[in-house]
Amino acid sequence: MVPSGVQRSTKRLFFLSRTEAEPSGPVRAFNLALVTCLVVGTAALILRSSGLRWDWEAVFGYWRLFVDGWRTTIGISAAALGISTLIGAGVALARRSVFVPLRILAQGYVEVVRGTPLLAQIYILFYIVADAVHLENRTLAGILTLSIFSGAYLAEVFRAGIEGIAHSQLESALAIGLTRAQTYRYVILPQALRNVLPAMTGQFVSLIKDSSLLSIIGLNELTQSARNVASYTFSNLESYLLLALGYMAITLPISILTRRLERRFRYET
Amino acid sequence: MKLEVTHLSRAFGSHKALDGLSLAIENAHSLVLVGPSGGGKSTLLRILAGLETPDSGTVAINDVPLLFDEPQLLQHRRRIGVVFQAFNLFPHLSALENITLPLTAVHGHTRSEAQDIAMEQLRRFQLEAKAAQKPAALSGGQRQRIAIARALAVQPQMLLLDEPTSALDPSMTAEVLETIALLRDQGRDFVLATHEMSFARRVADRIALVSNGRVAELSEPGPFFDTPISPVTREFLAKVV
Ligand SMILES: Nc1ncnc2c1ncn2[C@@H]1O[C@H](COP(=O)(O)OP(=O)(O)O)[C@@H](O)[C@H]1O
Ligand SMILES: [Mg+2]
Numbered sequence: 001m002v003p004s005g006v007q008r009s010t011k012r013l014f015f016l017s018r019t020e021a022e023p024s025g026p027v028r029a030f031n032l033a034l035v036t037c038l039v040v041g042t043a044a045l046i047l048r049s050s051g052l053r054w055d056w057e058a059v060f061g062y063w064r065l066f067v068d069g070w071r072t073t074i075g076i077s078a079a080a081l082g083i084s085t086l087i088g089a090g091v092a093l094a095r096r097s098v099f100v101p102l103r104i105l106a107q108g109y110v111e112v113v114r115g116t117p118l119l120a121q122i123y124i125l126f127y128i129v130a131d132a133v134h135l136e137n138r139t140l141a142g143i144l145t146l147s148i149f150s151g152a153y154l155a156e157v158f159r160a161g162i163e164g165i166a167h168s169q170l171e172s173a174l175a176i177g178l179t180r181a182q183t184y185r186y187v188i189l190p191q192a193l194r195n196v197l198p199a200m201t202g203q204f205v206s207l208i209k210d211s212s213l214l215s216i217i218g219l220n221e222l223t224q225s226a227r228n229v230a231s232y233t234f235s236n237l238e239s240y241l242l243l244a245l246g247y248m249a250i251t252l253p254i255s256i257l258t259r260r261l262e263r264r265f266r267y268e269t
Numbered sequence: 270m271k272l273e274v275t276h277l278s279r280a281f282g283s284h285k286a287l288d289g290l291s292l293a294i295e296n297a298h299s300l301v302l303v304g305p306s307g308g309g310k311s312t313l314l315r316i317l318a319g320l321e322t323p324d325s326g327t328v329a330i331n332d333v334p335l336l337f338d339e340p341q342l343l344q345h346r347r348r349i350g351v352v353f354q355a356f357n358l359f360p361h362l363s364a365l366e367n368i369t370l371p372l373t374a375v376h377g378h379t380r381s382e383a384q385d386i387a388m389e390q391l392r393r394f395q396l397e398a399k400a401a402q403k404p405a406a407l408s409g410g411q412r413q414r415i416a417i418a419r420a421l422a423v424q425p426q427m428l429l430l431d432e433p434t435s436a437l438d439p440s441m442t443a444e445v446l447e448t449i450a451l452l453r454d455q456g457r458d459f460v461l462a463t464h465e466m467s468f469a470r471r472v473a474d475r476i477a478l479v480s481n482g483r484v485a486e487l488s489e490p491g492p493f494f495d496t497p498i499s500p501v502t503r504e505f506l507a508k509v510v
Contacts, residue, residue, distance in 0.1 A: 166356065168353070168355070168356035168357075169356065169359060169360075171320065171353065172353070172356070172357050172358070172359065173359075174320055174346065175318060175320060175346060175349075175351040175353075176346070176351075176370070176371040176375065176419070176420075176423075177343060177346045177347035177371060177375040177423075178371075178374060178375065179343065182374050182375075186359075186370055186374060187359055190361050191360070191361050194361070
């Protein structure tokens with residue numbers, strides 16, 4: 001059967017043609033609206049048939065708690081982000097060190113941290129290690145635990161970035177007389193940074209979400225706040241919806257920023 | 270330049286890339302290495318460049334012995350210019366930055382000095398219009414010429430070129446060979462491995478046939494091509510000319 005003109009233009013509304021990599025502006029906007037309607041509609045249906053009654057007022061009464069928790073989450077995440085980046089970079093270098101014990105230590109750290117759940121690490125580091133070294137500040141202990149956890153993942157991300165630099169470039173660097181440190185500084189890092197950007201942001205987003213687990217050692221971050229509010233008000237759904245929005249408000253800008261940076265890097269080369 | 274290599278050996282696993290290679294030249298500006306693939310040309314050049322360490326044997330350049338410990342090798346690499354077959358340039362740096370990097374990072378020039386030197390070098394090769402381009406935006410021939418410019422910019426004692434045209438398509442070979450011919454006209458010292466026989470004849474003061482990790486023949490280009498002595502040379506020339 002020969003497709004009619006109407007059929008063809010209907011198809012263009014939903015499908016990319018063979019030559020298109022991205023939908024055009026109007027097509028994208030139309031489909032975005034469509035999908036949004038469907039999702040929201042489905043959610044509304046589910047909520048209606050569950051017979052839930054909204055009670056935002058009680059929850060809003062505790063807005064200060066939410067804001068405080070949200071700020072704590074941002075603070076903890078930002079600090080852990082910085083520290084874990086340092087740990088990740090250091091460990092990635094250590095894994096490539098010419099000093100063998102350092103290599104083994106770095107590798108062991110990565111394996112142990114990646115092979116165990118964060119929950120177990122929080123308990124062990126907080127109730128055993130922090131106690132042993134008399135680290136009583138919960139926030140600091142939480143930040144360090146999160147940094148140690150995330151640092152292992154970042155180390156692998158950075159290592160992949162470093163190892164993605166072609167051998168021929170390391171030869172060129174050697175041939176023009178760069179030292180090892182100079183090779184990292186002028187050749188490896190600028191390119192590795194660009195290569196690891198997507199994986200690195202992915203890890204940052206995980207870190208922010210993982211910070212919610214610190215509620216188990218009594219840190220008053222966003223998850224803990226939501227949990228408290230839920231128990232004061234019995235408005236579980238409202239509290240946890242706010243909780244989700246709170247995390248989205250942090251992670252979404254990061255994703256958007258990264259996509260923009262990636263695009264800029266791509267045009268540069 | 271004066272170059273003395275004695276009993277140089279280098280094995281990879283059980284395979285001897287260099288098998289007691291010796292060669293000595295004096296009062297020559299250019300040495301061209303020819304020979305079958307896998308004969309050991311690159312390995313020899315890499316040792317001369319300070320990028321590889323031999324298992325045994327000695328190298329002396331202008332009567333200065335090459336010492337194979339890392340600090341000495343680093344100093345040595347800084348005195349030598351190297352151009353590989355391909356991928357010489359750093360892809361994240363522009364042509365100009367590729368040339369200025371060793372000048373500023375290694376040779377102690379200020380940024381503006383380095384830029385002047387680099388631009389001068391680019392001008393000499395008629396590449397100044399490409400200064401701001403990244404390697405990806407350049408042709409293979411331009412990339413190789415910029416690699417030569419980078420190697421020359423630091424005023425090296427000698428240049429080592431390992432088949433600088435064999436990764437290029439034929440249309441770009443000529444411009445790179447012309448650039449190398451220019452080096453010869455300027456009396457620069459260089460060692461070149463190549464498969465371009467007529468070019469070898471044109472630019473070589475001495476020409477060596479490297480095969481099975483040894484030098485089978487070493488002479489001036491005239492006798493080398495017209496009256497080769499070694500059967501290995503004759504066989505090789507019969508195949509390629
Ligand atoms: N890094 C290496 N590891 C293993 N084998 C190598 C390495 N470099 C060179 N060889 C081997 O040494 C021999 C000589 O190689 P090469 O010096 O590259 O010769 P040519 O440049 O004349 O083609 C070849 O058989 C090659 O496979
Ligand atoms: Mg070779």
